[in-house]
Amino acid sequence: MKLADITWCPGCSNFSILASVQNTIKELGIEKNLAITTGIGCHGKIFDYLPYSGVYCLHGRAIPTGIGIKIGNPNLKVICFTGDGDTYAEGIGHFIHACRYNIDMTLIVHNNQTFSLTTGQPTPTSEPTYKDKTMLIGSFGQPLNPIKLALSAGASFVARTYANDIKHTTEILKQAIKHKGFSFVEILQPCIIFHDTRKILSENIYKINTSKNLDEAMKKASEYNYNLKGKIPVGIFWQEEKQTLEEQWPQLKNLMDKNLMWKDL
Amino acid sequence: MVRVNILFGGQAGQGANELAETISNILVKAGYYVFNYRDYGSFVRGEHNFNILCISEKPVYSYDNEIDILVALDKKTLDLHSKKLKKTGAIISKEQGLKIDTAKIIEQHKLDKRIENMIFAAVLVKLLGLNINELNNYIDKKFRGKSLYEDDIKAAKIGYDLTNKKLNILPKSDSKEKIILTGSEGISISAIDSGLDIYFAYPMTPATPVMHILAKYETKKDSKFMMFQPENEIAVANMALGASFAGARSMVGTSGGGFDLMSEALSLQGISEIPLVVYLASRPGPGTGIPTYSMQQDINIALYSSHGEFPRAVIIPGDAEECIQATNSSFYLSQKYRTLSIILSDKHVAESKFTLTSVPKVNEIKTNFAKTDKNYAGARCLPGINICKASSYTHDEYGIVSELSSVNISMLDKLNKKTEIMNKEILSKFETIKIYGKNNAKNLIIGAGSVKGVILDSLDEINSRFLQIIYLAPLDIEKIKKEIKNCKGKIYVVEYNSTGQLAQIIEDKCRVKVEKILKYDARPFTPKDIIKRVH
Structure with missing residues (x-):
C-alpha cells in the first residue's frame, strides 16, 4: 500500500516517535492484529505513515473510537495516538473514563505543550509563562498534570518518556502494549517551531523505577509540574494487574476465549 | 366502531401505568384492540401521572378526552380529570363513585401495601364484564415466583367480589388474541433480529426505554449482542463508529440534545463510510425542553444535521409495527451502502402501546x-x-x-x-409513503410519524385521504406530487411543532401551498381535534 509523503517539519521530534513506534510494533510482531486510532494535530499524521488498519478520528475522539474498536473486536490490539490538545483539552473526559474502564488498549499522548498544527496556541499543559498570538500576556492557570490525573482515575499502567530517547521510548512502549489493561504513555516532545524545549528536556529528564505503591507513584508524578523547571522523571510510574472491562463482560470474554468476531456468533 | 376510554391516574409510583398495562394485556388476549397512552412528568415518585386506554373491536391508534371510566388511585386524579368524565361515565376511587377502601382491605387481609392497584384492576375487570380467570392468568404469567404473587391472587379475588355491577360498554371482539407493543419494543426486537451486535447509548428520555429493553434481553442466556453506556453521547457515537469499523453491527440511541452532541461524529460517518444506525427519539425543545412529552421539532436536524455533504436515509415510523420495519430497513441500508440511517420517532410512538395482530417478519441482513x-x-x-x-x-x-x-x-x-x-x-x-382512505375523498392530509394514528382514527369523519410519509430522506416527491394533483379539496399537513417543518418541506419540494394543522402544547391530538380543524 502506498503511504503518504511525510509532511512533518524537518527535524520534528515526531520522526523519533515514529521510529520508536515502528521498532516497538515490529519487535512485538503485532502488525496483523493491530488497529490504530489517531486524533487531529501534528501527531495525527502518523496515521498516514503507518501501514496498519485504523481510524483517523475526529479531534479529541481517538480514545472513544479506539474503545469502540476494542469492543467491536476484542481480539485486536488497539493503540490510540493523540496529542495534548486532543486528550488534555478537547477529549479530557474520555481520558478519565478510559482510565476507569481499564479496557485493554494503549494510549500514547504526544505532548509538545502547544497546538502546533494550528500555529502555536497554548494547551492545558503549556507552562504559565507561555506566550503566543492568542495569549499575548501569557497563559493563565496552572498546567494540568496528566500523570497524576491518570493515577487518580485508576489507570493500570502510567508512564512518561522523552521523544528523542528512542531506545527508552521503545522499551516503555513495548511494556505498555504488553500490559493487560489500559496503558497510558505520555511522550514529552519539543516542537522546534513553537515550543522548542529540546535543551530543557534533554538536560533534566531522569529515569525512575516503577513505584511499589500508589502514594509513592503520586509523589514521583508530583516532582514535575510542566513548568519547564527542575528535574523531570521519566519511566513507568505505576503498573498493576486489574481485571479488564472485556474480561468482565460475558459477551466480550466469549469472543476472546473463542477468538471470534461478532459476525461469527 | 366503538371507542371505550378509561383513564387511570395516581401518584408516580402508585402504579397507574402498571394497572393500565394489566387491563391492556387482558383485553388483547380477549381479542380487543387497545391504544394505551402514557402521560407522566419528569419526576420519579409522588407527582401525578396518568394513562388513557382506548379500547375498540377495530384497530385503534388514539384516545379521546371523553372518559367512560375514571380509575383514580388518589384524590388529585379526581380533581384533575373528573371534568373529562362522560355523563354516563363511572368512577372507581377511594372517595366517590364505586368506592374502594383499599387501606381497610389491606389491613383486614394482611396484604402487602403495594397490591393496591391489583384490587382496582379486579374491580375494573368485573365492571367490564370480563372473567376473573383472565386476570388470574395474567398474574400467573407475570408474577408467579415473585414475592407478591400470593397477595396479588388474593387481591384479585377480593376486588372481583367487591361489586356485582357490570357496565356493558365493551363491544364484541373477534376473540383472536393480539399483541401489544410500544415503539421502543418494536425498535429493540427488530434491532436484535436485524443482527445488532452493540447498542451504544447514554440515558435520555424518550430514547431510554430501548436501552432498558436491550439490557434486559442482553442478560438472557446465549444473547449475541451487548448494550454499552459510555460517558456521554460524543463517546457513544465515536465508539459506535469504532465498533462498526471493527466489523460489529452497531447502533446508537438518543434524543435531540444527545443527537446534537453526536452530530460531528455523524459527519465523520459520512466521510469514513462506516455503517451506523441512529435512533433519534425526539422530545419538545429547544434546550432541555419537556423531557417526557412529545413533539416533532427535530425533523430538520434529522435531515440536515452535521457539516459537509454526505448520504443519509431518514425513516419516520408512525407506530410499533412500523418501528420494526424501519429498524430492519435502517440496518439493511447502513450495511449495504455503508451509510447513516436515522430512525426518527418521539415519545408518543416510543412509549404508547399499540395493538398488533402479529409481529411482522424481519429480513435477514447480510454484510x-x-x-x-x-x-x-x-x-x-x-x-x-x-x-x-x-x-x-x-x-x-x-x-x-x-x-x-x-x-x-x-x-x-x-x-x-x-x-x-x-x-x-x-x-x-421500499414503501416510502402510504396512502389511506377513499379514492374520491375531497381533501388530502399529509403527515409523518406520530400523527399517523390520530389521522387514521379521524379519517371516516373528514372526507379525506391520508398520505403518510415513511421516508423523509429520500422524499418520494413524485408520488407526493401525484396525490396532490389528484386532490380536489384542500391539502393539509398535520404535525406536532410550532413552525410546520414538514409543511415547509412539502411546499418547497412539491411547489404547492398547504394548510398547516399544528399542535405544540406537547400533548397529542385526539380525533376530535383533527375533525374540528379539517373543513
Missing part, C-alpha cells in the same frame, strides 16, 4: 466483507484480516489523506453517486 472498500455498496474491509484505513480527512481510495483537488472531487463524487444509487433503490423498492 459483504472484502479486501478494499472501493465500491459504492456491498464490500466492507475488516481490520485484523486486511489493512483498512478509515479517515476523517478527505482521503483517497486507500484512506490516505490528500489535499489534491482531483481527490476531493472524486471523493465527493463517490459519496454523491452513493446517494443516487441508494435513493434509487429506496424509491423503487
Whole structure:
C-alpha cells in the first residue's frame, strides 16, 4: 500500500516517535492484529505513515473510537495516538473514563505543550509563562498534570518518556502494549517551531523505577509540574494487574476465549 | 366502531401505568384492540401521572378526552380529570363513585401495601364484564415466583367480589388474541433480529426505554449482542463508529440534545463510510425542553444535521409495527451502502402501546466483507484480516489523506453517486409513503410519524385521504406530487411543532401551498381535534 509523503517539519521530534513506534510494533510482531486510532494535530499524521488498519478520528475522539474498536473486536490490539490538545483539552473526559474502564488498549499522548498544527496556541499543559498570538500576556492557570490525573482515575499502567530517547521510548512502549489493561504513555516532545524545549528536556529528564505503591507513584508524578523547571522523571510510574472491562463482560470474554468476531456468533 | 376510554391516574409510583398495562394485556388476549397512552412528568415518585386506554373491536391508534371510566388511585386524579368524565361515565376511587377502601382491605387481609392497584384492576375487570380467570392468568404469567404473587391472587379475588355491577360498554371482539407493543419494543426486537451486535447509548428520555429493553434481553442466556453506556453521547457515537469499523453491527440511541452532541461524529460517518444506525427519539425543545412529552421539532436536524455533504436515509415510523420495519430497513441500508440511517420517532410512538395482530417478519441482513472498500455498496474491509484505513480527512481510495483537488472531487463524487444509487433503490423498492382512505375523498392530509394514528382514527369523519410519509430522506416527491394533483379539496399537513417543518418541506419540494394543522402544547391530538380543524 502506498503511504503518504511525510509532511512533518524537518527535524520534528515526531520522526523519533515514529521510529520508536515502528521498532516497538515490529519487535512485538503485532502488525496483523493491530488497529490504530489517531486524533487531529501534528501527531495525527502518523496515521498516514503507518501501514496498519485504523481510524483517523475526529479531534479529541481517538480514545472513544479506539474503545469502540476494542469492543467491536476484542481480539485486536488497539493503540490510540493523540496529542495534548486532543486528550488534555478537547477529549479530557474520555481520558478519565478510559482510565476507569481499564479496557485493554494503549494510549500514547504526544505532548509538545502547544497546538502546533494550528500555529502555536497554548494547551492545558503549556507552562504559565507561555506566550503566543492568542495569549499575548501569557497563559493563565496552572498546567494540568496528566500523570497524576491518570493515577487518580485508576489507570493500570502510567508512564512518561522523552521523544528523542528512542531506545527508552521503545522499551516503555513495548511494556505498555504488553500490559493487560489500559496503558497510558505520555511522550514529552519539543516542537522546534513553537515550543522548542529540546535543551530543557534533554538536560533534566531522569529515569525512575516503577513505584511499589500508589502514594509513592503520586509523589514521583508530583516532582514535575510542566513548568519547564527542575528535574523531570521519566519511566513507568505505576503498573498493576486489574481485571479488564472485556474480561468482565460475558459477551466480550466469549469472543476472546473463542477468538471470534461478532459476525461469527 | 366503538371507542371505550378509561383513564387511570395516581401518584408516580402508585402504579397507574402498571394497572393500565394489566387491563391492556387482558383485553388483547380477549381479542380487543387497545391504544394505551402514557402521560407522566419528569419526576420519579409522588407527582401525578396518568394513562388513557382506548379500547375498540377495530384497530385503534388514539384516545379521546371523553372518559367512560375514571380509575383514580388518589384524590388529585379526581380533581384533575373528573371534568373529562362522560355523563354516563363511572368512577372507581377511594372517595366517590364505586368506592374502594383499599387501606381497610389491606389491613383486614394482611396484604402487602403495594397490591393496591391489583384490587382496582379486579374491580375494573368485573365492571367490564370480563372473567376473573383472565386476570388470574395474567398474574400467573407475570408474577408467579415473585414475592407478591400470593397477595396479588388474593387481591384479585377480593376486588372481583367487591361489586356485582357490570357496565356493558365493551363491544364484541373477534376473540383472536393480539399483541401489544410500544415503539421502543418494536425498535429493540427488530434491532436484535436485524443482527445488532452493540447498542451504544447514554440515558435520555424518550430514547431510554430501548436501552432498558436491550439490557434486559442482553442478560438472557446465549444473547449475541451487548448494550454499552459510555460517558456521554460524543463517546457513544465515536465508539459506535469504532465498533462498526471493527466489523460489529452497531447502533446508537438518543434524543435531540444527545443527537446534537453526536452530530460531528455523524459527519465523520459520512466521510469514513462506516455503517451506523441512529435512533433519534425526539422530545419538545429547544434546550432541555419537556423531557417526557412529545413533539416533532427535530425533523430538520434529522435531515440536515452535521457539516459537509454526505448520504443519509431518514425513516419516520408512525407506530410499533412500523418501528420494526424501519429498524430492519435502517440496518439493511447502513450495511449495504455503508451509510447513516436515522430512525426518527418521539415519545408518543416510543412509549404508547399499540395493538398488533402479529409481529411482522424481519429480513435477514447480510454484510459483504472484502479486501478494499472501493465500491459504492456491498464490500466492507475488516481490520485484523486486511489493512483498512478509515479517515476523517478527505482521503483517497486507500484512506490516505490528500489535499489534491482531483481527490476531493472524486471523493465527493463517490459519496454523491452513493446517494443516487441508494435513493434509487429506496424509491423503487421500499414503501416510502402510504396512502389511506377513499379514492374520491375531497381533501388530502399529509403527515409523518406520530400523527399517523390520530389521522387514521379521524379519517371516516373528514372526507379525506391520508398520505403518510415513511421516508423523509429520500422524499418520494413524485408520488407526493401525484396525490396532490389528484386532490380536489384542500391539502393539509398535520404535525406536532410550532413552525410546520414538514409543511415547509412539502411546499418547497412539491411547489404547492398547504394548510398547516399544528399542535405544540406537547400533548397529542385526539380525533376530535383533527375533525374540528379539517373543513
